[in-house]
Amino acid sequence: MSEESTARPAPPGQGAPPPDPPRRRRRTGRRGIDLPLVVLGAMIVLLCAVLIIPLVGLVWAAFGPGEGFGGGEPSLDNFRTVLSSDGLTGTLLRTLALGVGSVVVMLVIAVPLAWLYTRTDLRGKTVILFLAAAKMAIPGFLVALGYIFMFNPSNGIINTWWGELGGSGPLTDVYSLKWIILLQGLDFAGPAFFMLVPTLRVIDVNIEEAAAVHGIPRWRAAVQLLLPIAAPAIAGVSIFFFIVAVEVFDYAGMLGMPARITVLSTLIYQYSQGTTGTPEYGNAAAIGLGMALAIGLIMFGYYRAMRRANQLATVTGKRAAREPIRLSRRGRRAGYGLIGVYALVGVALPVLMLIWASLLPYLRPPSFEALGELSFAAYTDASYDLAEVMPTTLLLVAVVPTAAVAFAACAGWLVTRTTLKGRRGLDVLIMMTLAIPSIVMAVSFLYVGLSTYRWVPLYGTAAFLALVVACRFVATAYRTLHGTMLQVHSELEEAAAVSGIRRGRTFVSVVLPAVRGSLVYAWFWIALLTIRELTITLILSSDGTDVMSTRIFGYSSAGETSLSAALGVIQLGMITVLLIAFCRVARRQSF
Amino acid sequence: GGDAGSGSGPSAGGGKLPSSLKSLSEKASKEGKLRLFVSTDSRTPAHARKLSRALHADTGVNIDITFVSGEPDPSFANKLVQESKAQVAPSIDVFATTPLVVKQLSGAGLIQQVDWGSMEGVDANDIWTQYQGIYIAEIARTVLYNTKAVKAADAPKSLEDLLTDKWRGKIVTAGLPDVFSPLAAGLGVDKMLDFVRRLLEGDRASMASVPTAIRTQVSSGEFPIGYGIRIGESQRAAKAPVDYAPIKVPVVPRAGLVIKGAKNPSAAQLFLYWLNATDEGRKKAFEVLDWPRYTTPGTDLHALAQKAGGVMTADIDWWMNDYEKANRQVAQLLRK
Amino acid sequence: MIELEGVSKSFVQDRNRVPALRGVSLSIGKGEFYVLLGASGCGKTTTLRIVAGLERPDTGTVSIDGRQVFDHTAGTWVGPEERPQAMVFQSYALWPHMTIRQNIAFPLRRGVRRAAKDEVAARVDEALELFRLTEQADRRVTQLSGGQQQRVALARALALRPKVLLMDEPLSNLDAGLRMDLRLELKELSRRTGITCLLVTHDQEEAMMLADRVGIMQGGGIVQEGAPDELYNAPASEFVATFLDHMNLIRSASVTAGDTDGAEITASGQRLRLGPGDHRVGTTLTVGIRPDDVVIVVDPLSGSAPATNLVTGRPIDHHYLGGHFLHRVETPFGLLNVRSPIGPDRFASGTVCLQLPAERLITMASARPAPESAEHGEDEPDRAVPPAGSARQ
């Protein structure tokens, strides 16, 4: 692979041209070896290997016995079980509605926010960054609980007020699909913001300048010029979150299960609970496999739609670093309005809920009576936990994003910057890993880690954990970088090629620096996700490799909400520190 | 039943272990460490410290206890099994769990042989001989009510009460099989299934996604009645407006196991002995670990059993064999 | 129509503020065709962008069509969308996801100054026709050659029929033929429609041909302004002189004699007569002559040879320019560029005799006289372009 990618233009009708003859290699000696390209190739091979593991695990488990992974004849039992589950059509339709709906909610919030952040001179726009990041610190179940306290039909605070004001019946019932969609969409808006910012940021200001001098209003330029140019990235991000939406259990569980609103993630949850408590990986895997196939189809459609995306490159050697154009007064007001609404609905309420929960001995809705019992006791207890989980948590936060971004950058390069046959395959492979339920992924790695333990005793170490979590996030990082790399004009590489710079070196010294802002963004937000990552760490962490998120989850599922919320607040603090560091880096580098 | 004669231990005076355990306690001291799997009922490191101190105060043995928590018992057991196949040293010493998981571990040969019977003060009834386990705690599926929303007099008095129209739409429970299956210990499988079917039909009960949400939603007043979980330790401490309805409810026994290949087998044995056979140990099991036994006075389960006139339970054979079947049948019902 | 008053602008580069414009004032009348001419990096594009509203000046005021669009003190600001303008960018700035036709039609359909529906198609077709793009109209702009892209940019701007048309080197990527045609078109268009045009170029011929008035920029300021022939015939400074048509300069010439016919100067020990003019004996001047105006005296000894202002030099090299040659000749006055149809074969002897006709000699003050340029001489933004006339000889 590494040699083949030295081919620049695709030779018509055949694969990559033959690798360079060894004769010249020898003649040019050390300089003949494109070391970065070798590393790049190795990284991609490693990535493929690592990504294939859970995929194989998925297939294996899907065709294995219900408990999964056991031996036995391959059978279709799991599919039968899944297909015969009650109301499958309804479940699928609801899941579709949930996926599409939450992606729409997400786009409606994240795209304008990302636009405001990257393409306008809105004062104080950095606050968006804080909002989006803060949201990620809060466990979904707590958010859900907060909204249950507000809007549950029996004694939800707001519903009660509504009743007192003379409204008939509850104002709204939080146990409904529309709330699941709304809250899940809100939840995605933050991550989506982080994925979209890099792409929007690198698009040449010229696009808007040309629009402005021809009398096209800013919003229209944004909608009709910027959006189409960013379309490949936005579509990619949408697909990404569609897949995630199908899998996330927080809201579907907390708000859907009480009202018996079944979606695929509830099914996966039920199967992974099993009848006797032993997870039925097989059934979960069957669903995951179905999803993976669906993703393959979606990606196929994506490619058809984005055929010409590579011609939209706008990062050229020409002047690019311009200040954004000024927003009109009305635009500014609308911008602040949007940020305000997002801050209030998406962030303020959950954050307040988190803090409230951390100060109460047991969880209950806000009231004056409860106010009297606030205490910091939970923080004292939590501080013991901190000492235990910090080393591994910090290690993961340092290693996982770095590894994921490195993998994703290599893969992104292969897919967007070469004409190698089969590069699309890698793209699809990466996206397919999203379809693998986390639990199946974790267990696949558990098996691989254990079966190779005799030769490589990695299993049980923090490094192994980091590798697997990084693998989980490659798709995320990849989605973030893919869009930006598409924006890099091929002339930059061509200029390097005619100057005698080899492809690997060009990648390291031209392509990567050209998108380095995005690398930092991707790194940062994967660090955020790593702090939050749960299932994999839960399953793969063992003695001494406990992390923050598993503690938070553990306490919350044991009903120790105050402890878990206290840890959540601490986590929020960590994220804030990370964010400040990030902002400083971003400012210094003036991306 | 799993009843055990209480207070027969020699340690009433505290600080001393029977002399027959001398060598064990010496070995345990030498090991000085213990890793205890506490399942999903996450206990904090602070708790672990408290427990260590109590153990030391009571027995004079100094053991540094750490908790391992996270996954639910069955999947953790599953992992242990896989690890042992790959010859990875187990990451815990003590596993305290319910019958089905005991069976799973025992089937995989993961349980260390311990001659519990030879230890002074251990009730023979507390020993799951075939499985090398020792009875230490119970999981209870209780009925809770919100004391602000429901007067004590109005609280349901029986499971049947829950099915009346009075509580229609006011009950919260969780849709997991093992929330309901223990009922079969007292009601028999058919009656249990019938109960579940009726409880879940229509809009009678709402389903929380996790059992712990039940008590939060009851204490917050969103639902006056909850079924499926005990009152939380912090709720008890903070006097949350929840109480048990005086209904006889099932308790699932929990046994402690020493894992084969454990790094600290003696400490594990000693610790389990302490939890089971000494008064102080039993008390701390409830106070620190929140692992009560309804036979131990001072625990919430003891009070409930007094109020309701006992608990539903069965002998170990039933738990090991029939319980699993009941579980499957409920699971099937729940998935409908 | 366009008024700039004391406009300055500096950019932040690695924490320093580097001035790009220093107090530029400019006034362009309605329907006028104004051309900014200047060396690379002198601030032409920046000026244009300030007029367009793409850059905010640090000081000064800008008004377009009688309306103040920027005032530093009053805080006035009108966004670029609101200004009655269109612009052609140096880098084209086409919208890459659209076809040529869409690029042209988009502002007409969706802009603030949109046209009636049925008119849009007509105007787009007209613009396509004008810039000979009809055949490719439905091709993506990313598939076009550089010159084609430039034409699309022009078509897009003109189709909007703006009151003010701003152009940043709009013809630099076109071939001579097309360029000449488009120049004629542009000129004709501005005449016919009365559009006020502000064009930036580095091509002197273009400036001369198109402009009603030319402004010469140097180091962030306008150093001379005037009608093309005015500038051409009476450059106010050495910079302007050399910038226009690469004039040869003879420095430190002192006026040694003067009568009614003209003065006589001495430079590098050689005497030259000047054409009529008022020069005080004893002053020091700079004298310039264009490469075209130097006459090569092929046969200096023949009777028909002129007698005055002759100088002998050693030709350094010769460059064919198509029909005529550029000779560089080392003379006592320094290196002179001579453009002439006479080829190097005619003076193979190693020396050549040149005549600098008196009536072709242009005089200017010796030190760089324009106060702006003198002021900025030390730290002009683009020091790379050497001070007037030094490196050009």
Add this chain to the structure above:
Amino acid sequence: MIELEGVSKSFVQDRNRVPALRGVSLSIGKGEFYVLLGASGCGKTTTLRIVAGLERPDTGTVSIDGRQVFDHTAGTWVGPEERPQAMVFQSYALWPHMTIRQNIAFPLRRGVRRAAKDEVAARVDEALELFRLTEQADRRVTQLSGGQQQRVALARALALRPKVLLMDEPLSNLDAGLRMDLRLELKELSRRTGITCLLVTHDQEEAMMLADRVGIMQGGGIVQEGAPDELYNAPASEFVATFLDHMNLIRSASVTAGDTDGAEITASGQRLRLGPGDHRVGTTLTVGIRPDDVVIVVDPLSGSAPATNLVTGRPIDHHYLGGHFLHRVETPFGLLNVRSPIGPDRFASGTVCLQLPAERLITMASARPAPESAEHGEDEPDRAVPPAGSARQ
């Protein structure tokens, strides 16, 4: 040094294959300076990119420095980084995240043809000096003006001391002065170092001045090739004639008489004498004359006025070009462009008498004679540029 043999290339546009090059063959000797000249969209950039290895031809062979780098049939392919070249892009293609110095140094440090450590600094400094970029050396390239960027691109290419230097309109964004200087530098450099240069331009003067040999491209093929003066004095086709210096064409002129002194032709009922040459009576020709060569006879009735090849016309308009004017005159031969220092005030009468000196008339075959161009006439890639000479008059 560079050999192209039957190279074709077509691009896919909306499912159609649109030919951009049609069997181009080209041979450039070692140390030669070859210039490709052609209208916008004729395939110049594509040719250059094929030489550079950035585009894969559909057919043909390419070899550089004696080594075959592409052969369609044999499947040979040498990547761009392995070819001993450097290139200047039309859009500069600077690396936006680097400073000027880093842009220049990067290929020297990291490329296949890297230089020794201590040499790198020296070469970078030299390049900076040459292109007058020393002062800005540590600025980000995105902060530079268009012209500055172009110089960086040139500096980067030259610092590499390539065997082959490919340049795509490297001077189009520079002002006249700088452009002239850099032309001289480039020429000097190619002489001194023996670099083989292939330059693409649309500027005829540039081509003439720099080239050892010029190739004129049209519609994806080379229609004429030769030394600058050869092309200038004997264009083989109407296209070449008009493309170079905007020649006036007089079509369908039939030879009506001939003697040893020259032939006589008749076009549009007017008779013209030609200079010496061999023309058979009865053939139909196209006759061309350059705008510079048309003489304005200010006072046609005076005795000193020439007697032959006079034609009267009606001036349409006049354009000042700096020192001289471009007049467009409607005559029986069509619209003639006349470039002359004589201003419009000298013939205000409404008609003007022009002389077309016999020795300045250039004849060429009437139909478009170059087989390539005839062949492709119907579907040349860039139909927008009208067929030779029709729209230019």
